[in-house]
Amino acid sequence: MKPYLKRAWAEVSLSQLKKNIGIIKGLNSPSTQVMAVVKADAYGHGYERVVQCLSEECGIKWFAVSNLDEAIAVREYCPDAEILILGYTPPEYAHEISQYNIIQGVVSADYAEALCKNSPDTVRCHIKIDTGMGRIGLRYSQPSECAAEIASMINIEKLSVEGIYTHFAVADSDSPDNIAYTDKQEKFITDTYDELVKLGIKLPHMHFMNSAATCYRNNQRSTLSRAGIIIYGLHPDISLPIPEGLEPIMELKAVISQVKTVPAGTCISYGRTFVSDREMRIATVTIGYADGYSRLLSSKGEILVHGKRCRIVGRVCMDQLMIDVSDVPEACSGDIVTLIGKDGNERITADDLASVYGTIGYEVVCGISKRVPRIYID
Numbered sequence: 001m002k003p004y005l006k007r008a009w010a011e012v013s014l015s016q017l018k019k020n021i022g023i024i025k026g027l028n029s030p031s032t033q034v035m036a037v038v039k040a041d042a043y044g045h046g047y048e049r050v051v052q053c054l055s056e057e058c059g060i061k062w063f064a065v066s067n068l069d070e071a072i073a074v075r076e077y078c079p080d081a082e083i084l085i086l087g088y089t090p091p092e093y094a095h096e097i098s099q100y101n102i103i104q105g106v107v108s109a110d111y112a113e114a115l116c117k118n119s120p121d122t123v124r125c126h127i128k129i130d131t132g133m134g135r136i137g138l139r140y141s142q143p144s145e146c147a148a149e150i151a152s153m154i155n156i157e158k159l160s161v162e163g164i165y166t167h168f169a170v171a172d173s174d175s176p177d178n179i180a181y182t183d184k185q186e187k188f189i190t191d192t193y194d195e196l197v198k199l200g201i202k203l204p205h206m207h208f209m210n211s212a213a214t215c216y217r218n219n220q221r222s223t224l225s226r227a228g229i230i231i232y233g234l235h236p237d238i239s240l241p242i243p244e245g246l247e248p249i250m251e252l253k254a255v256i257s258q259v260k261t262v263p264a265g266t267c268i269s270y271g272r273t274f275v276s277d278r279e280m281r282i283a284t285v286t287i288g289y290a291d292g293y294s295r296l297l298s299s300k301g302e303i304l305v306h307g308k309r310c311r312i313v314g315r316v317c318m319d320q321l322m323i324d325v326s327d328v329p330e331a332c333s334g335d336i337v338t339l340i341g342k343d344g345n346e347r348i349t350a351d352d353l354a355s356v357y358g359t360i361g362y363e364v365v366c367g368i369s370k371r372v373p374r375i376y377i378d
Contacts, residue, residue, distance in 0.1 A: 020230065031220050032225050127165075169185070230242060
């Protein structure tokens, strides 16, 4: 059997991944290590090959994931890596956290105690502080109060507290109000760390830089730079530029299965939402919303065919869609088309697609379904 069915597939450039990591490392101070965020199957790029490349060829020692299953999967390929679970793990699985030498993000003293009660071994953790995201973590009005809570948690039997961290809510914004908000978040966690030092507690790690902060407000006090979306070459926010050289590592491709000429007045796809107003050449493309190419792109999105932009006509179907190739006379069955990526002088990014249907590039790449093979290019 052929290694993949040439219907719809994603090409992932490992060489560009390595370039991106080199640029990100260059943004950080020598005291800050890159923590590669590889949750959600490496943002849809396929964690196995991505993690192997990051570990073996890029020298990445730190990884962040969403849950225990992801952590164990990364551990399989990175036996010596430090792996942090950013999300929730049920306390009854605390033994597995210890068994696989995983670091758990801890959000409260009660949670920490529950973890330790369910594990015969030491549970490693970083304590999450909610400085303004409003999601998870310790929430206090004063850094001294937060530090006192952390100090008490350090005394929990079998709990190894190795760091504190927080997550910025608007580090990807350049508005004065949002910059001030992020300043306040950053000051709270650094002040909390300083309060801990006053108590005689000096933890190995304090981290608060996400992708946006890594790009726009790099701070050497953050021992780890939790680089996520920028590893994959996308923007934390499309309105702000990212450092030169950071490029998308994924391209999404499919093929034309049929080209037909239809007269004016022909209905195309479900719901008869598109009717040709002239004679047109319509190409059917072998990808649809079950592959993660959103139905919201119906009659809005564009696809690259022989280096030219061709508009989607009618509704995107589960496995197929139709495009107008009237201006591409050479288009024919079997041609490869580009839905995300470059073709000639034209380019369509995941961020471009996101802007069409009102979301972010993160959702686009994470949403490319498992039935779309990932093909890795060195």
